Amino acid sequence: MGESIIELKGLTKRYGDFTAVDHLDLSITKGEIFGLLGPNGAGKSTTILMMLGLTEPTSGGVRVCGIDATTNPIEVKKRVGYLPDDVGFYDQLSGRENLLYTARINRLSWRDAEQRVDMLLRRVGLGEASDKKAGRYSRGMRQRLGLADVLVKNPAVIILDEPTLGIDPIGVREFLDLIVSLSREEQVTVLLSSHHLHQVQQVCDSVGIFVAGKLLAQGNVVELSKALFSDREPYIIEACIDKTGMADNDPRIEQAKSRLIELADVTSVRIDECRFYIGSTQDMTATVARMLVDSGLGLKSLSVREYGLDDIYTKYFEGGESYGKTA
Amino acid sequence: MNRIPHPFWVIVQKEVSDHVRSWRFNVLLFLILLTCFGSLYTAITTLVDETAKASDADDPYFFLKLFTLSDGSLPPFHVFVGFLGPLLGIGLGFDAINSEQNSGTLSRIMAQPIHRDYVINAKFTAAFLVVSILFFALGFLVMGFGMVIVGIPPTAEEFLRIVFFLLLSVLYVAFWLNLSVFLSIRFRQAATSALTAIAIWLFFTVFYQLIVHFVARAMMPADAASPQQLIGYQQFILNLMRVVPSQLYTDATTTLLMPSIRSLGPLTMEQTYGAIPSPLPLGQSLLIVWPQLTGLIAGTVVCFVLSYSAFMRKEIRSR
Incomplete structure (x- = not known):
């Protein structure tokens, strides 16, 4: 176990009576690919927003790279790249111009920005389409452009919120391969939220299962299945x-x-x-x-x-039903 | 060029280029240019007749008439600006925030290492810059044409008056801009916020006057009322009218562009008695419009504060 790069302690977020995230404790090790798995509305996105300091937690704290995200979001956002689900770009600008804009907001000089953007566009396979208007990109291309956009600031951590939503299966595989290779090459910690079990199973080193604002289990897939299904047939x-x-x-x-x-x-x-x-x-x-x-x-x-995340998931869904009702 | 611009100015730069390249702005620009030259044309044609029959050939504010004269077929320049300015402000602001939110770019920008208020400040600054440049370019263009066609250069005071008039126009547009930016934060759909902004504008330009007339008629003092009562009544109705930003703007511009206007309220005989029937100097005109100016600035600031606080409290989620 290396040092942990994201640490959540007793993180809670309430919207009125509704508790979106409930006393969440989580720590993510540097360099790993962590999958945050849970059904829609489990509080995954809210947790991510709190990690970036975009939303204030009701109680508890978040530390990313050792920095408190609630009180010092700017420093955190310098080190963390965030790809929202269904990422949007300025349609009237080309993919390259969109990335250059991000680069310059991150205080890269014009020359550095151009170099880095062109390199990243080639890296995600958009070298050919870089001067096309972003409005004409396909869903998969937008997602890859989003990944390049996240990497522009050369982050230590990247957070991807439902990154594979709405891409065709081949696109998904390419995209996940890209994430894995980037994570290995650039030593980037990746936090990936998803409700697609198989994709998470494919790429993640460890997984946290998140239902109704609570983290129900954490570990790698093998450990999880062993822990959960010891009473049944293996x-x-x-x-x-x-x-x-x-x-x-x-x-x-x-x-x-x-x-x-x-x-x-x-x-x-x-x-x-x-x-x-x-x-x-x-x-x-x-x-x-x-x-x-x-x-x-x-x-x-x-x-x-063998038991896969599917079964783990179903098991928690069955158990999670009651949480869903109280939440 | 090794200087790395501050992120704030990067956003401003992008917003300005977005505005300038957008169809919406260009259509508005075309409209404004058209009306501007239309009113310039009528002003110049009437100016010739006016000077021919004018008794006081040495009118010291000859040049200002370019902005105020009209033969009745087209309203003069300052009325046009008062009419199109709000439209320009609304056009530049009504989808400032909600379009970004709907296209999913807002959450992406928010994840960059910038303070949240940079976005809203930059949006305002960019639109403000565009409007200022537009109005000053337009005003100076009209002056230039006037000089070429009429052949008389403006005096320093006339020039200053025109500059103040342009500043006032920019401020007036800024008010509507801020109002529409606020609505763009408040409403998720760009169409809703545009319609609401236009509704507010229509209410103030058309219906509010009607309402004030009703009120005025209902409160009309009896024939036997004392002069104090009459003046109080007049003041009250005027103050009702002055709630409206367009009224403030009209008051202020006419005073600035027509130096012969001595007061915006009723004057008693005692007050006018002994006054020299000559135009006011710039300082005095400014003094008269000072309340209007402060009112407009206050309105603009209130709208900006509203949108600022609404934006800072807004939770930004993707789409």
Whole structure:
């Protein structure tokens, strides 16, 4: 564990009776990619605004790079780049002019600004489109321009609020790859908020799950799933069988089910249409496959599922329902 | 050029270039230029007739008539400015903040290392600069044309009077500018804020006068009222009128541009008795319009303070 670069202590924000962020404690290590995961309206954006000093917390404190963001937001904003969700640019200016404007607000001299902006535009793959009006950029291009915009000030931390919203899958992958490589090359700490589990799982070193203003769990994906699902089966084998020409209550299915459940490591078997879900304490794909084929069932596909953020998420959503109501 | 400009001036620079390049400003500019030359033309044609039949050929304020004369087909220059100025102010300000918020640029700018008030101050400064340059260019242009066509240069006092008139016009536009900036913070939709600003302007220019007339009629003193009562009544109605910024502007400009105006309120016989029927010097004219000037400045400042505090308290979220 390195030194922590973002520290939230007892951070609370209330809007009237509504508590958007509730006594949040969080610390993010320098150089890591941290995913802030939560459903819409969980208070992710509010937390981010408080980190930048754009909103004052009701109580508690934020320290970014060792600086109090509430009392000294300018210093924090010098070191932190923030990409809001659905970032906007001045449509009448070209992408390059938009970035130059940001650079000059950050007190770069004209020459430095031009150099840095051109370098960044090439880096995010907008070198060709740099003189096109920003109003004519596609969503994905805008998002990449946003990333370049954030990097203009050469930040120590970048905060991305729902950066992949509304980009097509290929665009998302490229964008996330870009974030990872930037973070590794330039030693930038990245805080990424999202409600897209898979994307967070792909790129983040660690994850915080955030529901109704509370941080419910923090750690990397493996740790989280271990901690959360120790009481259940670690493996679920999903087998899809060929059911053409078979009746719904074909005896062979029941037979296979009873044989499977007799196996030592199998803890549960569930059948849903043509799919078997076999919970087990060990990876026994091969045994299951053999047994199904032996039972005279046509096996179409077989896969092992580990717990992912999806399940973690669902679990918290189920638990989070009550929070959602009280909030 | 190694000097790195302060972020504030970077924003101002960008805002000015946005204004100058925008269609909206250019349309307004075209309108103002058109009316300006129209009124200049009528002023010059009537000026010729006027001088031909004028009894006092040595009118010391001949040049100022360029700005005030009219043959009735088109209103004179200062009336036009009084009419189009608010439109210009509203046009430059009505979407200052809400358009940035709606396009998502405001939260991006706020994340830069600048103080929050830079944005609103820079918006005001930029529009103010544009308006000042426009009015002074226009005023000097009219003067230049006047000199070329009429062939008489203005005296120093006339020149100063015109400069004060232009300053006053800029101030008047600044009032409307600040009002519309405030509305642009208050309302999320640019159309709502533009319409509200225009509604306020229409109310003040058309309906307020009507209301004052009603009030005046209702409160008309009886025939047998004493002179004190009559004067008090007159003063009261005048003061009602002076709530309106356009009235303040008209009062102030006419006094500045027509030096023969000695008072903006009623004068008794005692007061006029023994007065020399000659134009007032600049200092005296300024003294007369001082309350109007302060009133306009106060209105502008109030609007600015309102928008400033509204903006500082606003929570800036993306879109």
